[in-house]
């Protein structure tokens with residue numbers, strides 16, 4: 599029987615051959631890539647790849663080796679495509695990437711919309727980014743804000759996308775797909791909820807609590823201590839505060855910020871009721887122009903993947919291969935297609951970077967319905 603050293607020597611000799619063959623193969627792929635640059639043909643040829651996988655697996659025996667050779671060839675062809683995308687990007691054949699770089703946003707002249715009423719967290723986020731005296735108005739729903747941007751009655755909207763304890767604001771992801779609006783900035787503000795009611799309200803009197811669904815979730819520990827209170831969700835925390843003032847009913851209270859309570863003449867009945875003391879929300883600044891700031895360092899995209907094994911893995915390989923750091927992934931069900939999902943990915947980078955261009959070139963060919971949501 600051969601010793602381990604002898605067997606390893608045999609492997610080393612085989613690997614020497616494999617490495618040379620790999621280099622030869624990639625050299626030919628480079629020539630294929632040059633042909634494609636000149637002829638305008640797509641890099642990814644799904645049919646050819648499918649035929650190749652069938653051909654190579656027919657040449658080996660046994661299920662184990664058939665699976666192995668398929669995986670190996672999937673990887674080889676994926677490398678081959680990535681090399682070709684690089685050639686295309688170098689040749690300036692990137693395809694549509696019509697985002698325009700800008701030095702700064704004209705914050706002083708901007709008209710900004712937020713969702714809710716006076717006192718909403720969205721207003722606080724807006725003032726945080728655009729300044730206290732910015733020219734603003736508010737609308738009832740997120741959709742109304744997206745419409746205001748799309749039709750141009752506002753230049754920017756400031757809208758919540760993620761909370762540190764309750765997670766993603768799902769509706770916002772769906773609206774970013776539906777509307778031709780783009781993220782141009784983000785701003786994070788601390789969220790401190792209070793239970794507020796009409797002045798003189800006693801906690802024992804309360805029967806109903808109004809707030810936005812996310813705020814009710816973020817204060818569930820406190821609310822669970824009062825399980826007899828009915829929780830009613832409304833579109834915005836400040837709208838909840840306004841309702842309490844209007845109804846003049848001491849059996850009702852709102853979960854809202856101390857600022858919203860003050861604006862709507864309520865008393866804070868219990869301060870800082872959020873489960874997480876560091877509760878904060880990330881807001882995005884949305885506009886209808888495809889622009890990005892020079893110092894932008896994060897890109898948000900979304901895409902669909904075919905309903906087949908390994909498809910998400912193959913798409914994500916474009917980030918790994920181009921050394922791009924992925925910071926977030928979310929999925930949302932696709933309308934009318936049960937159990938199929940659209941993925942939302944954030945990764946670090948600026949659209950002017952070669953690595954980003956390479957990745958986008960590959961994603962555009964290999965994922966379905968890629969949309970770049972913004973670079974900010």
Ligand SMILES: C=C(O[C@@H]1C=C(C(=O)O)C=C[C@H]1O)C(=O)O
Nearest residue numbers: 630641642643646647675678679
């Ligand atoms: C090399 C080519 O480009 C891509 C890579 C392939 C490969 O590495 O074998 C096959 C098909 C294409 O998706 C080609 O078109 O032949």
